[in-house]
Amino acid sequence: MVNNILNKVGNTPVVSLPIIGKPNLNVFAKLEFYNPTGSVKDRAACYIISRLLNDGTINKDTTLIESSSGNFGVALSAYAKLNGLKFICVIDKTTLPVNEMLIRLQGAEVIRITKPDNNGGYLINRIKKVKEIVQKTENIYWINQYANPLNARAYYNSLGIEICLEAPRQKVDYLFMGISSGGTITGVSQRVKENYPNAKIIAVDVDGSIIFGGKAHKRFIPGIGSSIRPDILKHAKIDDVISVNEDETIDACRELLERHNLYAGGSSGSVYAGIKKYFRRNNVESQVNIMCVFADSGERYITTVYNDQWGDMVREYNLKRQYSEAIAV
Ligand SMILES: Cc1ncc(COP(=O)(O)O)c(C=O)c1O
Known part of the structure; x- marks a missing residue:
């Protein structure tokens, strides 16, 4: 028993997410929405x-x-x-x-x-x-x-350790994480690389974010992406980056609910979409363990990611933006 629920941070569940048609991908998601205030x-x-x-x-x-x-x-x-x-x-x-x-x-x-x-x-x-x-x-x-080393330290000392311990058969081949301030990926990547030096750390970013360069534009889904490059990332151990768009995120959130009974937040959808996109481009010949982090739940996105009209508005906005960019060239 704890005297206050806020003292029960961490030790969140891990679930397996089989991906249809990809038998070599053993995907495991750490469900961070089981934390007391609902997120990582x-x-x-x-x-x-x-x-x-x-x-x-x-x-x-x-x-x-x-x-x-x-x-x-x-x-x-x-x-x-x-x-x-x-x-x-x-x-x-x-x-x-x-x-x-x-x-x-x-x-x-x-x-x-x-x-x-x-x-x-x-x-x-x-x-x-x-x-x-x-x-x-x-x-x-x-x-x-964005710059406080304690932010990364928090994840190095908790989530990073849990991921290392909970990886099935003590094996991490890939780690996929959404990125915004960069604190989570910085701390977790340091810990995972110490224990699994061959693990590939893949940052999942979104179109319109400038963390890894590219052109800034309006983004609708909170919690992932940034309009600055956070200082803290200088200490992150990132091997590769995959960027997804908002359509892919919305579709992935719906798929998580339909196929895996997971009512997950926007950045979790981005991470799931990122894994699928990455392995469409990079084939693997043998079984790999892919750990990923689902940062929050779908409840806070009821009026956005899970709302059809909102999805149509975002799609229309992005199409118009792409069109005006194309004719401006
Ligand atoms: C929903 C969600 N996903 C992912 C992240 C990314 O975490 P970080 O800021 O540590 O990069 C955040 C951060 O606020 C978040 O709220």
Whole structure:
């Protein structure tokens, strides 16, 4: 028994996902939506706050601040409240109402950015706002998931170990992970490479994200992709990148529900779509173990990824964008 559910982070289940027509691919997904506030981000929020309190970097009077459009904000607001700390969360226009509600209800102050930046997202303006507040506030700590080594450390010390231990027959040939701040893939890839040096780490990104270059454009699915290249990634051990588009993500989420009874979030669909796309391009002759991480559940995407009209709107927007790009060449 635990005295508070927030102390039950990690040890999430792993399920097998057989892929029709691909008998050599043994895919295993780590279901991170079994964490207390519903996502992989509980690991970072819980770890970072405890470490900072234990080493005296912050105290009970410190205000925490972070830019987050969703899951990290939800997780930080819960763990800040648990520890009696004030938390300011800088979100933006695209933050799902359910996430904003959860952040507010857990006592955080919410600042909402509505002006997009030049990369078509809100991240740069969110970070600008955070810096402004940090400058004029005493005893404030910016979590800064994009550069704080503790973010990667959290995953190195928990999810990374679990993946290494839980890989069937103690074998990891491939690891597929969605990427946004880069903290998860940085920590997990370091741990997996230490234990399985031959494992191939594949980052799953989305079209319109500029993490690995390419042209920025508006993205609709939160939690994956970024309009900056996070500093933390300098320490990641990534072998290859596969990018998927929003149509592929939506179809993959539907397939996960139909074939595997998994009601998974947008980035999980992207990861699943990424695995299928990668192995359409790269054939394997023998059995391989593919570990992957499903970061959150479908519940927070009921009005988006699982809503047909929303899917049609995204498809139409992307087609029009591709058309105007094509005629501009
Ligand atoms: C749903 C979802 N998937 C994937 C990620 C990627 O994790 P990271 O920010 O550590 O790269 C996030 C991060 O917020 C997320 O919310």
